[in-house]
Amino acid sequence: MESLVFFFLAAFAVTTAVLMVLQRSPLVSAIYLIANFFALAALYLLLRAQLLAVLQIVVYTGAIMVLVVFVIMLLNLGDEARVHPRISVRTWITVVLAAGFLSEIVYVFSLAGTPAEGTTISGGAESLGTVESMGGALFGKFLLPFEVTSLLLLVAILGSVVLAKKKG
Amino acid sequence: MDIPLSYYLCLSAVLFVVGVAGVLTRRNAIVVFMCIELMLNSVNLTLIAFSSFLGSITGQALVFFAMAVAAAEAAVGLAIVIAIYRNRQTVDIDAINILKW
Amino acid sequence: MIPLQLTGYAVLFPFLGFLFNGLIGRKIKNEGIVAAVGCAAVGGGFVVACIGFFQMLGLPPGQRTLTLDLFPWIVAGGFRADVAFQLDQLSVVMMLIVTGVGFLIHVYSAGYMHGDPGFWRFFAYLNLFIFSMLTLILADNFLLMFLGWEGVGLCSYLLIGFWYDRKFEKGTTGDAAKKAFIVNRIGDFGFLTGIFLIYVTFGSLRFQTVFTQAAAMSVGTPVLLWITLALFLGVTGKSAQIPLFVWLPDAMAGPTPVSALIHAATMVTAGVYMVARCSVLYALAPVTMGVVASVGAATAFFAATVGLVQNDIKKVLAYSTISQLGYMFLALGVGAFSAGIFHVMTHAFFKALLFLGSGAVIHAMHDEQDIRKMGGLAKSLPITYRTFLVGTIAIAGIPPLSGFFSKDEILWDAFSRGSWVLWLAGFAGAGLTALYMFRLVALTFQGEARWEKGVHPHEAPATMTLPLVVLALLSAVGGFAGIPHSLGGGNAFEQWLEPVFAPAADKLAFAAPQVEIAEYVLMGLSVAVALAGWYLARMWYLKRKEIPGLLVRKLPNAYRVLLNKYYVDELYEGAVVKPAVRGSELLLWKGIDVNVIDRIVNGAAQITAAAGRGLRLIQTGVVQSYVLVFLAGVVLIVGWLLVK
Numbered sequence: 058m059e060s061l062v063f064f065f066l067a068a069f070a071v072t073t074a075v076l077m078v079l080q081r082s083p084l085v086s087a088i089y090l091i092a093n094f095f096a097l098a099a100l101y102l103l104l105r106a107q108l109l110a111v112l113q114i115v116v117y118t119g120a121i122m123v124l125v126v127f128v129i130m131l132l133n134l135g136d137e138a139r140v141h142p143r144i145s146v147r148t149w150i151t152v153v154l155a156a157g158f159l160s161e162i163v164y165v166f167s168l169a170g171t172p173a174e175g176t177t178i179s180g181g182a183e184s185l186g187t188v189e190s191m192g193g194a195l196f197g198k199f200l201l202p203f204e205v206t207s208l209l210l211l212v213a214i215l216g217s218v219v220l221a222k223k224k225g
Numbered sequence: 226m227d228i229p230l231s232y233y234l235c236l237s238a239v240l241f242v243v244g245v246a247g248v249l250t251r252r253n254a255i256v257v258f259m260c261i262e263l264m265l266n267s268v269n270l271t272l273i274a275f276s277s278f279l280g281s282i283t284g285q286a287l288v289f290f291a292m293a294v295a296a297a298e299a300a301v302g303l304a305i306v307i308a309i310y311r312n313r314q315t316v317d318i319d320a321i322n323i324l325k326w
Numbered sequence: 327m328i329p330l331q332l333t334g335y336a337v338l339f340p341f342l343g344f345l346f347n348g349l350i351g352r353k354i355k356n357e358g359i360v361a362a363v364g365c366a367a368v369g370g371g372f373v374v375a376c377i378g379f380f381q382m383l384g385l386p387p388g389q390r391t392l393t394l395d396l397f398p399w400i401v402a403g404g405f406r407a408d409v410a411f412q413l414d415q416l417s418v419v420m421m422l423i424v425t426g427v428g429f430l431i432h433v434y435s436a437g438y439m440h441g442d443p444g445f446w447r448f449f450a451y452l453n454l455f456i457f458s459m460l461t462l463i464l465a466d467n468f469l470l471m472f473l474g475w476e477g478v479g480l481c482s483y484l485l486i487g488f489w490y491d492r493k494f495e496k497g498t499t500g501d502a503a504k505k506a507f508i509v510n511r512i513g514d515f516g517f518l519t520g521i522f523l524i525y526v527t528f529g530s531l532r533f534q535t536v537f538t539q540a541a542a543m544s545v546g547t548p549v550l551l552w553i554t555l556a557l558f559l560g561v562t563g564k565s566a567q568i569p570l571f572v573w574l575p576d577a578m579a580g581p582t583p584v585s586a587l588i589h590a591a592t593m594v595t596a597g598v599y600m601v602a603r604c605s606v607l608y609a610l611a612p613v614t615m616g617v618v619a620s621v622g623a624a625t626a627f628f629a630a631t632v633g634l635v636q637n638d639i640k641k642v643l644a645y646s647t648i649s650q651l652g653y654m655f656l657a658l659g660v661g662a663f664s665a666g667i668f669h670v671m672t673h674a675f676f677k678a679l680l681f682l683g684s685g686a687v688i689h690a691m692h693d694e695q696d697i698r699k700m701g702g703l704a705k706s707l708p709i710t711y712r713t714f715l716v717g718t719i720a721i722a723g724i725p726p727l728s729g730f731f732s733k734d735e736i737l738w739d740a741f742s743r744g745s746w747v748l749w750l751a752g753f754a755g756a757g758l759t760a761l762y763m764f765r766l767v768a769l770t771f772q773g774e775a776r777w778e779k780g781v782h783p784h785e786a787p788a789t790m791t792l793p794l795v796v797l798a799l800l801s802a803v804g805g806f807a808g809i810p811h812s813l814g815g816g817n818a819f820e821q822w823l824e825p826v827f828a829p830a831a832d833k834l835a836f837a838a839p840q841v842e843i844a845e846y847v848l849m850g851l852s853v854a855v856a857l858a859g860w861y862l863a864r865m866w867y868l869k870r871k872e873i874p875g876l877l878v879r880k881l882p883n884a885y886r887v888l889l890n891k892y893y894v895d896e897l898y899e900g901a902v903v904k905p906a907v908r909g910s911e912l913l914l915w916k917g918i919d920v921n922v923i924d925r926i927v928n929g930a931a932q933i934t935a936a937a938g939r940g941l942r943l944i945q946t947g948v949v950q951s952y953v954l955v956f957l958a959g960v961v962l963i964v965g966w967l968l969v970k
Binding site: 059060063067070071074075077078083086087090093094097100101103104105106108109112113116117120121124125128129131132134147148151152155158159162163166167185186190191194195198199202203206209210212213214216217218220221223 | 227231234239250293295296297300305
């Protein structure tokens with residue numbers, strides 16, 4: 058049962074990703090990406106990472122993608138113009154390189170002796186993904202990165218305000 | 226049957242490569258940005274998969290921080306896109322090539 | 327008792343004089359101070375040399391060689407050359423000659439160069455020259471000697487071209503200086519080759535080491551033939567023998583004290599000294615000895631023939647110097663090493679005297695040097711005339727002046743140890759010597775005055791005439807140091823030098839010298855030919871002056887050949903100089919320098935520029951192409967890691 062869910066979610070994620078890349082309208086691309094994020098959130102749940110699944114929806118889809126959609130509509134961007142020739146040299150090279158890269162990565166996974174051989178989700182995984190354990194880690198072992206991240210967010214706020222301000 | 230770790234990793238690899246292809250092929254700056262987000266998410270998937278299979282919280286903590294950084298980056302990046310649009314009335318990457326030789 | 331080591335100071339004093347006059351001489355406007363420092367430097371050296379000589383006299387003959395180690399100079403792997411002086415009978419004799427005659431010439435220069443704007447420079451160069459010459463003489467190894475050799479070559483260049491903006495014959499004095507230096511350089515190639523061969527053969531450059539090893543070799547060893555021939559090439563350059571003598575007549579472009587010091591008394595004798603020092607090497611190479619003797623005899627004769635027809639007072643003396651040097655090499659070539667050095671000493675006395683005297687004449691005649699425009703100067707320049715006459719009698723070989731003893735010893739040794747051909751060349755040369763020297767005296771000092779109007783010759787100041795008198799005295803009595811056995815003397819000079827030449831004499835294995843009738847006969851013949859030369863000169867240039875003109879008309883071609891010095895300069899110019907210049911232009915300059923080297927340099931620049939032009943196309947300004955390259959790099963690196 059779990060495997061069926063996995064395969065469905067995997068197919069869904071890949072399809073939406075490919076469609077996102079191929080769309081000419083930026084808004085439709087954004088919608089497809091949102092769908093992709095939903096699939097990923099479900100996959101996180103399959104991996105027993107409950108907090109992160111929720112965060113994926115709240116932060117990524119709810120905040121980041123909403124921001125992107127805002128900008129698309131603010132700038133009133135039209136469809137990407139058709140380019141002649143449609144498939145340029147750059148596209149061919151990209152395809153070749155991407156295929157090569159993918160094959161390399163898959164090859165690595167197929168090698169014997171790598172951790173990718175692990176077959177089962179660890180027993181303690183369910184307790185790992187909970188809010189309590191995440192909170193314990195964040196305020197325990199990862200306290201310093203946590204505080205630094207808050208600083209980073211402050212800087213980002215300042216930066217975006219300054220950058221997007223109209224002159225004068 | 227149980228899904229082995231390598232399946233999750235392969236899925237993540239595929240998503241990553243799709244994202245790379247998107248970055249290299251599209252001409253709209255915002256779409257390029259979205260493809261970058263796709264790449265980031267695939268990496269998140271990898272980290273969480275490892276965290277679950279190896280029983281360590283570190284992977285998930287990393288994903289947490291990655292999300293925070295992605296949010297900050299999104300804000301700043303889109304602000305830059307708006308600034309560029311204001312100056313050049315376009316977000317076509319091929320048209321923004323001042324650093325050309 | 328001052329230790330023998332202090333003779334090293336004799337070398338230091340001239341060097342300090344050079345530094346003083348060279349560095350601050352320009353600012354000292356007082357000529358007196360400059361001259362005093364210069365003369366004191368050399369005079370002090372002479373005093374120290376005398377002290378050393380007298381101390382040496384107190385030592386037993388076998389122990390008169392002293393080595394003074396100053397400091398290590400080059401230590402490179404197995405090769406070692408030190409700055410060290412070797413003081414023995416030979417080097418102390420040379421040192422006395424150089425510093426003694428040098429001192430007199432310094433004093434003379436104070437008068438001769440009076441008023442010249444380069445006064446301080448002159449004394450600085452003179453001191454540097456004495457320093458180099460003493461280094462050459464006192465060196466205990468070939469490399470230090472070569473340093474002195476080059477030093478004197480440099481100083482002769484500086485001093486010949488002293489009045490560097492003056493015209494001289496077909497070029498400038500600078501051209502004459504360059505000619506001297508370059509011809510010497512050709513000889514130096516031979517010298518250096520000899521040094522290399524010596525090091526390869528003997529493993530060291532120190533005289534004592536080399537000569538001790540050589541003494542164990544047998545006569546006729548092939549490598550010694552090449553070594554001695556190579557060294558002799560250097561000697562022909564420095565001592566103006568055939569074929570590299572062409573620089574010496576041109577060197578008369580320099581001031582007369584320079585000609586006296588460098589080309590009569592000291593520098594040109596460096597070659598003689600070098601052969602004498604390496605006597606044992608030459609004794610082991612009979613072929614080279616034959617070459618040396620033949621070259622010496624030929625040079626002595628041919629230079630004398632050229633001197634016969636020259637009209638410039640200094641040119642006559644220049645060819646006379648070349649000829650007298652030939653006699654010295656004739657002596658060395660037949661194994662009479664001490665006779666050669668004896669002639670060095672007497673020649674230093676009378677040739678310096680003659681040159682300084684000619685300088686006084688030139689000074690009096692306001693820089694006129696053509697003897698056809700002189701005459702009758704005996705009344706106006708009495709001291710100059712009398713001393714010059716003494717020098718002439720000495721060089722002609724008329725007893726009891728010094729030239730007779732030294733030249734006669736050479737001629738007797740040439741006959742008894744060499745061959746009668748060598749003797750004949752020397753004999754004829756002696757006759758010619760007397761003839762051209764008395765001709766010079768007749769045309770310059772005697773007869774009627776032939777000068778232009780407005781020239782008032784006056785005697786030179788005391789600072790110039792005093793050295794003349796001293797040198798005249800030395801020329802008169804200097805010969806008594808070497809009175810041969812046949813005349814009742816013990817030949818003290820030869821005895822003094824005997825330990826130095828003992829290893830060579832051993833190899834040459836001459837029979838014990840005996841007094842023979844032949845020696846007296848030859849002595850008589852020499853005196854007769856000298857007197858005949860005097861008589862002919864009197865006839866042709868004083869009594870019946872039309873004879874020289876007649877001879878010229880009868881033998882115009884011979885006269886022209888002699889006047890143009892056998893066209894040797896023109897021959898060298900055409901056969902050597904021009905091809906070398908053209909070859910350099912075509913091959914070295916146009917061929918290699920322009921085509922190869924310039925092309926490489928410019929090509930490197932052009933390649934860099936072209937590469938830059940090609941590489942900048944990568945900067946497209948589009949971010950995606952950068953990411954593409956990035957991705958390509960990642961794929962390649964991961965792929966390579968996987969393959970490994």
